[in-house]
Amino acid sequence: MSLTPPGTTRPRSTGRGRRARRPRRAWLGWAFALPAIAVYTTFVLRPLALTVQYSFYDWNGIGAASWIGLDNYTRLFTEPELLATILHAFELIVFFSFVPVLMGLAVAATIRRIAQSRLATVARTVLFLPQVIPLVAAGIMWTWLLSTTGLVNQMLSAVGLGSLTRAWLGDFGTALPAVGVIGAWVQIGLCTLLLLAGMSKIDVSLYEAARLDGAGPVREFVSITLPSLRQEIGVCVTVTVIAALASFDIIYVSTQGGPGNSTMVPGLEIFYLAFSERQVGMASALAVVLTLLVLLCVLPIQRLTRDGNR
């Protein structure tokens, strides 16, 4: 709503004007917001504050808690095992986020022309399937696919790459990428469809003009498609980066963080620290760091892609 310069008459009475005459109603909105505020405060804001508080304590969850200041945080950044969980989360971003967004872009740009066809309508349903099922189910499915006798190894043997076959999730070198593949499978469809939806809003005449000027598909993609998709790309990156940093379900069912610690991520480590090892303070410090990481990664993306409007 734009500001009205003093002295000009307002053409219609706005909500603000009415409320100025009836101050009693002005605050009524808070009554409407109250139930939401109450549940949000009880189950989000309070736990959030408590997480921060616990993170400064050494507490086993039962006995007395003792204040240890920043010790949990120092340990977090000096103990290689704990630090590794954070690094793993960043490695997963490559699979959960970069791969699906880049593949989504490539695929969507290629199939843009048939976006209205019957095939594309069917694809809209099929490609959403991984988004609809529980992540746990995706984890179970792929654990089987990636096992020694699973489909992946079967296909490798069929094309003569039998020497590559292995228990993908049980091998120190391949477990993390293998978990990443599961995440990529979940996210690719969503990214493709989001980007396709964004492309359908681009004015077709832009492409026609570019074609007449002799632009090839690559030029077309770089000069027209990519700039028009800023917001959609931002959404894809945001959603998938959060999924990577806060991954839990897939890893819990497929590797439990193993072998060794090779697929341990912050979400799973928090779960183990708090509920198996009874290190509530340490778990909370990791939770605070995870929350900050998500914010630090997501806010700049939001800023970059919101381009002025709102």
Added chain:
Amino acid sequence: MITTRRETLTGRVLLVLLMAMTLLPFLSLLVTALHPSGSYPDGLSWPADPQWGNFAAAFTAANMQRLLLSSFLIVLGVVPISLLFGTMAGFAFGHLRMPGHRIGFLIFVLGLTLPFEGLITPLYYQVRDMGLLNTRWAIILPLIGLFMPFSVLWMRAHFVNMPDELSEAARIDGASTWQLFRRVHVPLAKPALSSLGILLFLWTWNQFLLAIVLVADPAKRTMAGALGAFQGQWGTDIPLLCAGSLLILTPTLTIFLIFQRRFVAALLQGSIKG
């Protein structure tokens, strides 16, 4: 539009490949589920003697009837209350715009990206102190709170676009704010409400972390939480595990396929607003 046939063809081939990649894991799950229980089948092979009975066995082993009921009860607790509270707050922040509404809304937006893992430890102690551990309320109540930022954001986006004149007219007819909300705005918000309902249903049904931390009995969890327990119990019997997983997937898949148009629209919009 200038299109060459080669380009269209590449597009079609690529789309079919992507669909195949999406469907192959489901197919592998299905054929594996048909092998004799306890065997170690190859990735994708049709069994000589398909054991359709595995599904019945998994239905009993997974305690499917109770699981369905439990998930249904949890959804029934989460979705209507979230819709009601979210709509009321969205109406306040988007339409009534009371003094300080910007700050109030901002505080909700802040909660939007919080990972559940960051809150789960204090939630556990809080739910325990409330005496709700191992009851369905332990999942229902926190989820209502955790979904609130998104619900409020979603409904506010709807109410921001409602013209003020609409309310003016109702006010002149003597409607109180509650009547205005109930009689005028809620009926107009139906499309936004149903999309939000679909998303909340899906996220509740698939909720895993809260279910495994706060409820020990799989039969009182969500479908996803129960699936985790089923894996722990039957993880070595691959065909039975596959059959059970498929059974647990079926309810969401069925609902998705029936309402797929609404689902796809809601999921697309949902990611944009989130």
